Amino acid sequence: MESSGSSKAKSITGGEAELKLCDAESKRAGWNTFPFITGAMALLMLAGTGWMTNLIVYLIQEFHVNRIDAAQIYNVVNGCFCLLPILSAIIADSVLGCFLVASVSSSIASLGIVLLSLTATLNSLRPKPCGNNKSSSCKDPSNLQFAVLYTGIVLSTLGVSGVRFTIASFGANQFESQKDQSTFFNWFFFAQYAGYILSSTLIVYIEDSVSWALGYWLCVAVNLIGLVVFIVGNRYYRHETPQGSPLLSLARVLVASFRKRKLQLPLISDEFYYGPHGLNKEVDVPPKRNFRFLNRAAVKADGDTKSDYSIAKPWRLCSVQQVEDLKSVIKMIPLWSSAIFLSTPIAVQGSMTVLQALTMDRHLGPHFMIPAASVLVMIMISGLVSLALIDRLGSSFPLWKKLIGSPPTVFHRIGVGHLLNVLGLIVSALIESRRLRTAHLHHLQNVNNPTVPMSALWLFPQLILVGIGEAFHLPGQVSLYFQEFPANLSNSATAMVAATIGISYYLSTVLVDLVRRSTGWLPENLNNGRLDCLYWLLAGMGMANFGYYLVCAKLYKIKDGSSNSGLPMSDDVGESKMRS
Known part of the structure; x- marks a missing residue:
């Protein structure tokens, strides 16, 4: 009887553990993650664009940069702000995952904005003010001052760029239905735009009318709070294993077609590679005749496939579907x-x-x-x-x-x-x-x-x-x-x-x-x-x-x-x- 009671107790305990596990799983992903992801995005954008929006004025007033040169620097920073997220997305899809890339990028952004804040706080890290508003009396920044300034700009730009698309993709992956994803994106980008508008008004006003140092240190504080909010929500997130970036498959087609550029294009469809299952073709017709030089990437050669018909050399052979993509x-x-x-x-x-x-x-x-x-x-x-x-x-x-x-x-x-x-x-x-x-x-x-x-x-x-x-x-x-x-x-x-x-x-x-x-x-x-x-x-x-x-x-x-x-x-x- 004692043994039977013990067995029942273990069964009940096991059932309770299973229920707790299911309950914990039910709290993961979905709308439980929404306040952490959107809140973090709003704060990180508020901090990131808070220094970037007013960069032209800061360079002109505090570092005596030529007006047109300051505008040029601003355009280069904005170019990086738009292009670098593509690189971070590839890294997230292929190696590290969105959560890790966003967390590391936010930390890098914090370090960069700290350096910018130091240039606004310490007199030794910026040139002396111009006298009597005459350009002839303005002293050029030293090499050290320029080094700290540009290092801060580079790190801040890298950090903010690494956050934008990775958090958006990470948030979308928390939802199953397309309707929920669409609703999430609406509110997500609303939060991003709200952060941008607030930074372009409140933060910029503080920098212009109160103190550059106060405005920049405020950006540091907001960025750190955004990072903490994002990390605290980790217990609710669903993490997906990186599967590889689809953009890399396009690069493989280019490389494979170039490496097989001397290969004669076959006349029969069976000499093309359609997928790992051979008979279950992703595309059941040969590659189209437009851009024919790319079709060589899908031509099978000795050693290109393994015994299970999977690709042995990804940079020498691609599927017909990849070529058509x-x-x-x-x-x-x-x-x-x-x-x-x-x-x-x-x-x-x-x-x-x-x-x-x-x-x-x-x-x-x-x-x-x-x-x-x-x-x-x-x-x-x-x-x-x-x-x-x-x-x-x-x-x-x-x-x-x-x-x-x-x-x-x-x-x-x-x-x-x-x-x-x-x-x-x-x-x-x-x-x-x-x-x-x-x-x-x-x-x-x-x-x-x-x-x-x-x-x-x-x-x-x-x-x-x-x-x-x-x-x-x-x-x-x-x-x-x-x-x-x-x-x-x-x-x-x-x-x-x-x-x-x-x-x-x-x-x-x-x-x-x-x-x-x-x-x-x-x-x-x-x-x-x-x-x-x-x-x-x-x-x-x-x-x-x-x-x-x-x-x-x-x-x-x-x-x-x-x-x-x-x-x-x-x-x-x-x-x-x-x-x-």
């Missing part, structure tokens, strides 16, 4: 390149608008002055309002239907974005012409750092147009890539847009440097220059790029081979993916 990406390159040339003028416009604001009257009443970097928040605000309106209107647009005769497609949406941004550049040129006339009227051409008696609120119309344009073309691009990319590469759609913006920032630095070397449009004192001419040049380039986009869109064939009108702007699947 790369072809579908290559087919998108012309449209993608038109987006690069669309974003390049926007990058130039953003940095130059901050320089314009520095020369204008930014007072709102007798006691408040708008920080120069804060004017850019109008792009985000107008973009968010426009997105909400577009989302509510959907594909109805009665005026559009009257003019075109059919509902708008994603191609139409992107095209409208092109035209709105050209219009924004034209408005920028007209506003700058008025600012220059006002400066000349008051004889401010030869005055160092003058304030032109013209309100900085005049800059808002051009920024509002940029925001509305982005509400059209950026989601339109993501939606197009999601619908046209292979299923296993759908998550790379956001990376494509990020790469577009990142490359455009680098191209903008090249363009500005070329204009500065070949013309007199961009001197240190903008009142002596012709920034309006640069805007007119960008508007002309924008119109030429719009024509290029129209040609690319006209020639493009969607997956099913029909015309591009088959991609409605409000496609349910496209819209839910677009928001992610």
Whole structure:
């Protein structure tokens, strides 16, 4: 009897342990993780963009950097901010996982912002202030001061970049249904934008009007709190084993096709590799004849496969499906390149608008002055309002239907974005012409750092147009890539847009440097220059790029081979993916 009772007790104990285990598992993933992931993202973005948004002003005022050079540095940092997340995503997918990459990146960001805070706190780490506002009396920073400054910028940029996409992907992996994922992404990016807006207003105001040191140390504190919030939620997270980045499979196709470039293409389909199961082919037809040089990557050769028919040499043999995936990406390159040339003028416009604001009257009443970097928040605000309106209107647009005769497609949406941004550049040129006339009227051409008696609120119309344009073309691009990319590469759609913006920032630095070397449009004192001419040049380039986009869109064939009108702007699947 005692033995029987003991056995029953063990059974009950075992059952309770199993129930506790099931209960613990039920608390993992899902909406339990939501407050930790979105809260961490909002805090990390608040800290990351808090120093980045005001970087131009900090370099000019505290390190005596030339105004155009400061704008160039700002564009390079923003380029890294958009391109480096792709590298962090590859590392997370292939080796470390999203949680570890995001945690390490946040720690690196904290270290970088600490260095920036030290440059703002310790007088020995920045040059002495200029005397009497004359550039001739400004002392250049020492090599040590520049080293600490740029090390802080590099580490901060690396850290913030490593957080953005990895936390987004990590959060999406906590949900099973597409509906929950779509809802998560909506709130996740709302938290990210809220952090950006708060940093562009509150943090920037503290840096400009109270103390650079206080603003930067506040960024350090917020970044550390965000890291703690993210790590505390670890008990609720579901971790997935890295399976390898799909972007690497595209690289393997390129390498394999180059290594087999002298190989004769076979005439029968059985000589191509279709997958590890041989007969259960992923694609039951030979590779298509477009981009035929890539088909060699799928040709089987001696030693390419193992006894179980799996690939023995991944960089010498790829499946037909992998080859076709790369072809579908290559087919998108012309449209993608038109987006690069669309974003390049926007990058130039953003940095130059901050320089314009520095020369204008930014007072709102007798006691408040708008920080120069804060004017850019109008792009985000107008973009968010426009997105909400577009989302509510959907594909109805009665005026559009009257003019075109059919509902708008994603191609139409992107095209409208092109035209709105050209219009924004034209408005920028007209506003700058008025600012220059006002400066000349008051004889401010030869005055160092003058304030032109013209309100900085005049800059808002051009920024509002940029925001509305982005509400059209950026989601339109993501939606197009999601619908046209292979299923296993759908998550790379956001990376494509990020790469577009990142490359455009680098191209903008090249363009500005070329204009500065070949013309007199961009001197240190903008009142002596012709920034309006640069805007007119960008508007002309924008119109030429719009024509290029129209040609690319006209020639493009969607997956099913029909015309591009088959991609409605409000496609349910496209819209839910677009928001992610």
